[in-house]
Amino acid sequence: MTGIGGNVSAQLEAKTTARNAIGEAVPIWEARHTLAGFLDLSNGNARYTAYNAKMQESTHIFLCDYIELPGVTAENSRMRIGGRVYDVLVIDDPMELHEHLEIYLKYTGGQ
Numbered sequence: 001m002t003g004i005g006g007n008v009s010a011q012l013e014a015k016t017t018a019r020n021a022i023g024e025a026v027p028i029w030e031a032r033h034t035l036a037g038f039l040d041l042s043n044g045n046a047r048y049t050a051y052n053a054k055m056q057e058s059t060h061i062f063l064c065d066y067i068e069l070p071g072v073t074a075e076n077s078r079m080r081i082g083g084r085v086y087d088v089l090v091i092d093d094p095m096e097l098h099e100h101l102e103i104y105l106k107y108t109g110g111q
Contacts (some may be wrong), residue, residue, distance in 0.1 A: 003065040004033075004065055006036035006037035006063075006081070008036070008039045010035045010079050010086060011035075011080040012035055012069070012103075013031050013032060013080065015029055020047075022097075030033070031068065033069065035062070035064045035067070035100060035101075038062050038064075038107065039061075039062050041059075042104070044057065058107050059106050060086065061102055061105070065101070066100050066101055067101070074089060074091050086105035086106060087105070087107075089105060090104040091104075
């Protein structure tokens with residue numbers, strides 16, 4: 001079987017924490033995997049916040065070949081694609097066939 005390939009390179013990052021000089025927990029994002037795949041828009045719009053700031057919100061799906069992701073979950077990860085940071089909503093291995101991953105993402109502009 002051949003892989004699905006892709007036209008986009010993405011960095012999958014996982015969050016850990018460290019303590020700063022005054023004991024506060026500080027998030028540290030560590031690149032865990034570089035994935036080649038396809039990014040597609042699922043839904044999107046722009047809205048204004050209570051402070052008249054225009055915010056872009058969109059959901060996307062990233063499709064890539066299957067790989068094991070030990071220690072990476074939707075709750076502790078994000079993706080960097082083309083200079084943008086996306087929150088990971090779901091990491092899905094459809095029907096657990098280990099053929100490809102569908103990673104559902106949310107982008108909120110102005111981060």
